[in-house]
Amino acid sequence: MSKPSDQPSLRWEDHTIVTLDQRALPHERLLLRLDTVDDVITAVTTLAVRGAPSIGLAGALGVALSAYAHCSPGSTGGQQAVRADAQRLAAARPTAVNLAWAVDRALGRLADGPDAVLAEATAMIEEDREVNRQMVAHAVQAVRDRCPQRPLRLLTHCNTGRLATAAVGTALGTILALADAGEVTEVLVDETRPLLQGARLTAWELAEAGVPHRVCVDSAAAAAMRQGLVDCVLVGADRITARGDVANKIGTYGLAIAAAHHDIPFIVVAPESSWDRSLADGRDIVIEERAADEVTSFGAVRTTPRGTRAYNPAFDVTPASLITAIVSEHGVHHASEVRT
Template sequence: MSAVSALRWRAGALELLDQRRLPGVQQWLHCARVEQVAEAIGDMVVRGAPAIGIAAAYGVVLAARAAYAADPAGWRQAIGTDLTRLRDARPTAVNLAWAVARMERRLAGLDGGDPEPALLAEARAIHDEDLAANQAMAAYGAALIDPGSRVLTHCNTGALATGGHGTALGVIRTAHAQGRIAEVFVDETRPWLQGARLTAWELQQDGIPARLVVDGAVAWLFAHLRPAWLIVGADRIAANGDTANKIGTYTAALAARAHGARVMVVAPLSTFDPATPDGAAIAVEERPAGELTQLAGQPVAPAGFPAWNPVFDVTPAACIDAIVCEHGVIERPDASRMAAFLASAGR
């Protein structure tokens, strides 16, 4: 279990570890209003699909508290704009809309009076359930890894991206504790460097042997140092098993498959989106060009030079060997296997 935490509810407010400033500075951002939560999600103070969903759930608590204080009779109508603001803060990760929808269902079931206690209990339940799901999927995923393996992971999928322990990084933590992983390779994950700044930091905190590689070294890594697995998270999994994740995942998956390595996607059931038929239907977020043309505020490209900056890509199901969630493993995912698994899981 990692000691790292991305978010916490303290003294009636949501506190978020500002992941933009890691690893150099560990600073908590205090959010007492829903608009602060939505802004923090959009600005990537908090990131990672499960953590975004948890943060949004606590944001609903803050929205309801403010609306009820302003208008105890009409507060339900007043928070509609706030819920939309939270839902629209990031478009690709399905956990965000899922968490807001779950909080809306709880809200609809309230009879009257102060909504905060019931909504806070629901947000805490979402948080606790995510941690339990992480631990369950870590056990399923670790069992797929042969002892002594090397693995590559992309982006950050650890405690910083979830309610704790992690999805893909949770599998790595558990597998390492079981003696299944000898070494972890971490690619830098341009342009936000989540691998270099966040995953490397988490692995260092836990004392797990790891090395950093540039994104462009992934194919050469698989060719020469032979990681057995690429292990990644997901922001949305379509009905046919196509998977949206941080930009660069598709490239790494193609390199893995070309060199005989296997690809594991690790995500909670809340990331599965049966309403999205395939990867072509997933909205891929694009962010400002300045994230590519500047680094820490310093230009790395000519002034005014244009850039295309999609921050997710879609890995086709045909490139994935196993999708792991808290209910088990889908091997060689396709539309029929996905449908059967979701039916067995009650989705």
């Protein structure tokens, strides 16, 4: 099995953020160089940079870009401009709590100057790598405890690997660790409509790692469970409430319902930074709704009659009652314990 690259999904280089353009994958590996806050916001909103941990790190580095642009050494005059940029960065995608969390953390060092802001942002990249390692170790054990049979047939949704984090990933990182231990027969990858993050990105990461996998349309997942093709479902999260309700890529809620019906473990793998304990439950989560043309067209080709409207939420909320366990770097949280 080949070893995927250990390079983080984004890095700071010569006062520029360098990252892979995820819109171009799997056909091209295009590097993006983000020089301004507007560049970062565009990259996040167009999903050139995506995945809750990654957009948080991009936001933090965006605060550093702003600090260098507006705050000369010994001056405090530009701090208001940096704070305004930070607000715009945090609002770029409202559902993933990691973005606002990381932006606020970087902004907290603004009084110490641009170098301090950058040091905080780059420290967060290194922290994310260690968080990934700890979280995956806990999640691997959580899967083994609930799925004693080996090897495993796993199902995942969207992309939660190294493209979405600074290291191996959350749910996909867990799948890769299990595969590396010889415990995976096959991974079913939901294509993840409408932008195909599963088909384009997760399948690409699994192919790079040499893990057997098949892509299925989102609506085939329940049938796969009924046919006995799935032993466990592993997904990530963009925001987790105090009671354990989880916002994740649209389609996750339906997967959880199907998994519960078929008595299949449904495990969420996400860092502590994805928790928002200021929200009591999932009804309080703001769900981003994206442009209609993501649904009414495929690529540049219109697939619906002109004038057709679309319902295009980027995320849905899975209630804690449907979740077997939530795993973070701190360990395994059983959904019933979280609710209590």
